[in-house]
Amino acid sequence: MLVNVYVAHDDKPVFEELPVREIEKDTYELLSSPGLALNLARGDIFRIKDKHAHPEVLKRGGNFCIHIYADEISPENITCLENDVVSQLNGTLDGVFQGNLTLAVPARNGMDKIADVFDAFREKTGIEWYFANIYKNIDDDEDETLLNWWLDS
Template sequence: MKELAKDTYRLEHSPGLVLGIAKGDVIKTHLPSRSFEIVSRSGLIAVQIYLESPVSDREALSIHVETVLMGTIDAITDKQVVLSLPYARGFQEIEAVLEQIVTGLGNAEW
């Protein structure tokens, strides 16, 4: 995260465990209550893909995410992939490509 002002940050990557925010969003944190509010949206959505086994073909994943959906891969671990995808692509296209991705990954879900 990049600090913009006191308790206000721009996310530099989509989070892997926090729902409802994505890369580029600006949030204001409320530390006593461990909560946050969204100041502005970036136009991206965060997608978490949960894996049973590690990604074996990163090139195919990259083509689907970066070339087809014009998004980014923000993190890859043995059990999770975190993506940032432009909302403007539309949910129908995003869902169709995500289904292709999880089919190619094997035992995975998003």
């Protein structure tokens, strides 16, 4: 099943359609990490109380969501990154749209090990990456207060 998740308001509400498993009315398990929506990753259980607000995360699935945005990424570089993420981190490439990638990586790897893999990709390609589900205030790019949910994983 697919559900529309609120992303932001840019003249009008912006939504991302995501694959989910319905647990009960308005409560879902995310089956693939989002490419636009922040504060979610594959395996998270969340509730949509208000369709024009960010969903409420009820339980973390234990994965970091990694976003990479670029004008384009060569298929060879995508394949190489996917192979590294699978073999070194037991993660997955959850989405590809033009030069944008979304990956899910188990938090149990630790942020340093995860950063090593993605920093190597950045050094090779010049393309930046970031954790998409670690910040408390997702509506303020300047606020870097961490959620720290992974410390309990």
